[in-house]
Amino acid sequence: MTIRGAAYVAGIYEHPRREIPDRTIFEIHTEVALGALADAGLTMADVDAVFCDSTTGMGAFSLVTHWGLQPTYFDNTETGGSSYLAHVGHAAAAIAAGKCSVALVTLAGKPRSGAGVERMSFMPGPESGFESTWGVSGAPHSYALAAQRHMHEFGTTAEQLAEIKVAASIHAQHNPNALLPYAVTIEDVVNSPMVADPLHRLDCCVVTDGGGALVIVSPEVARSLGRTNAKILGHGEAIKHTNNGRIDLTYTGAVWSGPRAFAEAGVSVKDIDYASIYDSFTITVLQTIEDLGFCEKGKGGAFVSDGALVAPHGILPFNTDGGGLCNNHPSNRGGMTKVIEAVRQLRGEAHPAVQVPDCQVALAHGTGGSLGSRHGSVTVILGQENA
């Protein structure tokens, strides 16, 4: 059994704000949930499955309490910013198994204005004592290790990484909600302050409040809604970790999640019309493009040069909402918005300046955690009804 065609993304909603000091995280969850349900033409009363990360209290307890739901299925898979892509795959599998028919996936967080009492924390793992005493206080510090090694092995340059930011910024110009809705140049990126060599400030994603939601439904429900839905074609997931101290920093878990998703979807890289690639940092995009097979390992720098990622006519149009690099990275977790923009592309609802003509098959990929230690990689492939 596969999930190909077993479920559809029928509703999407991205919170329009990027700084939300006047709402709690649970209020934002509710706002995005209602937004996605309205987009699908459904209501909270139709929801029979709830998917969320671990930042909502203990599992789904608080969310279903808050919403007054009695779901038949729930899932709190936590793989950082890739969680929501995992939720898409898990929801499709649950729907295929007959466990539920209307699944709600939500994300909310407030790293920009401050989460206050809702601030999350994790229990330390067995490895934490060996990783917490070196002055590492932000994600850039860990991702920089991967970027440095990639440069060393393959000759990747700062200018090539900057191309990725430039492409995202060209798209962000057309998104009035983007935190940084303007184009930047390669010089802007490489001349911005160094945060952690070789990553500059403009190699890093934005920090935003906000959230988003998805409604994933059975084929029967999808047909009843009478609108264009995105068919879920395939999903693959993997955790890449430090491998007993033998970590190789030059690749991501996409080397495993990608082939699983492509096999289930029955498509290849050549069939992908649009890709949402997780862009916590420019290096995240570069390694992921290689690992998904859009180019050879080590050739990502050459691949992204000369506008390959720029929509609508680049070889691989990516992150047409401006991505995490320019638009939105709500709750420091970019996976939700990756799915949302892929669905917009399949519906033909991206901004006209960046809409990929006749977008039939779209890929969304999440990288949650850190390239420098451990992360969850999840690939989802979506398509038009006839895809």
Place this chain on the structure above:
Amino acid sequence: MSTLPNPAPIITSTSQAFWDATTEGRFTLQKCDACDLVVWVPRRTCPACWQENLRTFDASGKGTVYSFTIIRKGSGEWKEVGPYVYAYVELDEGPRVQTNIVGCPVEDVHIGMKVEVEWHDTGKGAAIYRFHPAG
């Protein structure tokens, strides 16, 4: 070159023996008697064959920089120390461990650099390991 903070590590009953050895200037590793694997980080069961046959031995304290970054500005007690190096050092015994590189200007650190361990007492029953260029 500035002096870095020496924060105390999180110590569990599993890692207690490792940190006890640090106070004597010994970097210990475990090796699986069943499958010969050198293990990092310390644990009770081998991550390859899942036997409880791990034997502790003293490592050489020598290694090579596998990757690194210069953190331009830290936070908390690291905020005012200036740029410092966070790195993976590949120990001669195999494991790649996270650490700081000290004892040379940050600009001199490079991938492939040979390094040796030095110890920084936390004052809380453990010393943390950092590496400097091999003499």
